[in-house]
Amino acid sequence: MQIQTLFVAIMTLLGVNALKASTYPYTVPSLPYSYDALEPHIDTLTMKIHHDKHHQTYVDNLNEALKKAPDLQKKSLVWLLKNLDSIPTSTTKIAVQNNAGGHWNHSFFWQIMSPTSKKKPHGQLEKAITNTFGSFDAFKEQFNAEAKKVFGSGWAWLCRNPEGTLVIMSTKNQDSPISQNLIPIIGLDVWEHAYYLKYQNKRPDYIKSWWNVVNWDQAEKNFKSKV
Ligand code: MN
Numbered sequence: 342m343q344i345q346t347l348f349v350a351i352m353t354l355l356g357v358n359a360l361k362a363s364t365y366p367y368t369v370p371s372l373p374y375s376y377d378a379l380e381p382h383i384d385t386l387t388m389k390i391h392h393d394k395h396h397q398t399y400v401d402n403l404n405e406a407l408k409k410a411p412d413l414q415k416k417s418l419v420w421l422l423k424n425l426d427s428i429p430t431s432t433t434k435i436a437v438q439n440n441a442g443g444h445w446n447h448s449f450f451w452q453i454m455s456p457t458s459k460k461k462p463h464g465q466l467e468k469a470i471t472n473t474f475g476s477f478d479a480f481k482e483q484f485n486a487e488a489k490k491v492f493g494s495g496w497a498w499l500c501r502n503p504e505g506t507l508v509i510m511s512t513k514n515q516d517s518p519i520s521q522n523l524i525p526i527i528g529l530d531v532w533e534h535a536y537y538l539k540y541q542n543k544r545p546d547y548i549k550s551w552w553n554v555v556n557w558d559q560a561e562k563n564f565k566s567k568v
Contacts, residue, residue: 372451399444403436446496455555474507488531488544496515497528507526526564
């Protein structure tokens with residue numbers, strides 16, 4: 342087991358948000374399940390390419406951008422995303438926005454899926470969803486609409502804002518809700534690389550199928566976390 346993987350496992354056991362603690366040089370975290378675990382909803386080849394190639398590229402590009410910015414190497418991933426405006430040159434700022442975002446978003450995405458999904462929220466999150474959206478089905482409908490309307494590449498999210506209110510929103514490219522001072526609870530990657538091999542142009546089918554693999558235990562933890 343790699344030191345970094347062991348570190349993440351220990352932090353997770355301790356209930357510490359491992360993502361918050363991660364720093365340069367960044368590495369792609371191992372998937373918490375096998376490549377084929379989310380079949381038939383997310384196919385094995387997509388998981389392999391998405392995790393091993395796409396996520397790796399964000400990490401490589403982030404490390405490359407930070408190579409020339411020693412001051413930023415000491416900062417955490419979350420700090421970088423929350424302080425994009427304090428990053429000195431525009432080239433570095435854009436590289437960090439895209440690739441720190443890509444790294445954070447994907448690390449989050451692997452965790453928010455599970456082969457043993459409970460299919461619906463429970464606990465405090467279930468109550469908050471019902472209070473905010475009327476019902477779980479009404480929430481899903483609104484989230485699906487948000488995910489479908491992302492033009493080009495981006496993400497759909499359920500977040501908690503600083504006042505504690507649940508919000509459904511989307512981000513373009515690899516922009517992360519972390520940069521907007523929001524706490525992501527669940528997030529769906531709607532870049533074509535996330536679904537094209539199996540679903541081609543049928544993004545709505547991918548979105549519908551994705552609900553079968555949402556990790557609601559993790560969502561409940563995210564809801565209670567203070568990133
Ligand atoms: Mn992706």
